Amino acid sequence: MEDILVKLGYCVEFGKVDKNAPYPPDMKGQDGADELTKQAIEQGISAAVILEDALVAAMNRVGQKFTEKKIFIPQMLMSAKAMNAAVAHLKPFFNSGEITRKGKFIIATVKGDLHDIGKNLVKMAIEGAGWEVIDLGVDVPTEKVLETIQANPDAKIGLSALLTTTMGNMQVTVESIKSKYPSNAIIIGGAPVNEEFKTKIGADFYAPDPQSAVSYLNR
């Protein structure tokens, strides 16, 4: 059992999606995350063990390496693709309630800002850590965030801004959320924001990278 979970974790960590995937080249022709997850389920390994011990653990390693600049965006994207291939086999177990998500996370790039790669990386990392992510996209008005919180009252929130000129919109959104939903934690991120700005606008956490957002949510 351990062997297949180790292999599965390795596939996610190094972005081996399935047997036909050419990446990474040194694993050409070998089973990938798709086949190994299927085999693990057939062997009777519980979905929760597959998720936590192989997939979430692998994505944690990926996030850590990204933080340490040992890998970059492309490798993270390949890992996320492998993770998605594995999670597709676990969907029935999520639907039946045999495994549950850790919680809900609403993520958006603030109004006036179209940049989404940072938001997408955080989304992948948080999904990979076992959370359900509701992605509102880019150029998201405050009202849309508030409506989504109303429909998902326990959700944590993540807001991204890449332009110095849209930081003001982030402040407006954070203040609106906090006035209506003071107990919902808000994580902010993006190139121009920092710890000082987080404190100034009343957000709960500044995430300089995807893995720190995961660590904060898992506290």
Place this chain on the structure above:
Amino acid sequence: MDINKLIEIQLSQNDIEVHAKNVAALMEYTLESDQHMDYVIHSMINKAYQSIMPIGGFIINQIEHIDIKSGSIKVNNILFNVGKIIASQLKHAEYAAVFYATIGNYVEKESKKMIETGDLLEGYTLDLIGSEAAEFMASSIHQTIKLEANKNNLNITNRFSPGYCNWDVNEQHNLFSLFNNNQIPVTLNNSALMNPIKSVSGLVGIGKEVIFKPYSCAKCSDKKCIYRNKKSEKN
């Protein structure tokens, strides 16, 4: 020099230069180090080239006023709060060429589709290629403005866009109003963002005494920008 007249340029797909090694560098790769990335980048460049529609244009107006202290300039009776960095770069400019450049919306749509269907790396790569292609088109327009200025023994500045160097992106609406009633293929939404997304807009200063200064990453607050210290100038 033609004042207040829109000059448009359309390039063919093959005129646009996007180099695989530059795209790889933005992704922190060298092509030699990873055959798979080499394949992905080249195949996405080919995909982008199938349907990009590069077009751009500019319109020249007199600058009525520049105030470096307040970081503002006035063109056609419209006050732009461009910020101190840009205002000081425009010092001595007599004219402002307001420009747009776009490659159409094929790349953004395809990239989004690929990401939604799980081809994350390919979608991300295509998006980067689209940005590079739009910047190339913007550089071509910049070059044309330079030729126009040089014909009149004038010099040009670098180009500046709302959203950067503390120039509020909301000023795009005022900037686009300088195109008057000319129909251009780029529109703005309520948040002042451009459609197609892969578009560049901004202005270039023109004058006898202006100096072209390369972009200075040290002045920019975007410490995590993937372009940081990779390009000393954009044209």
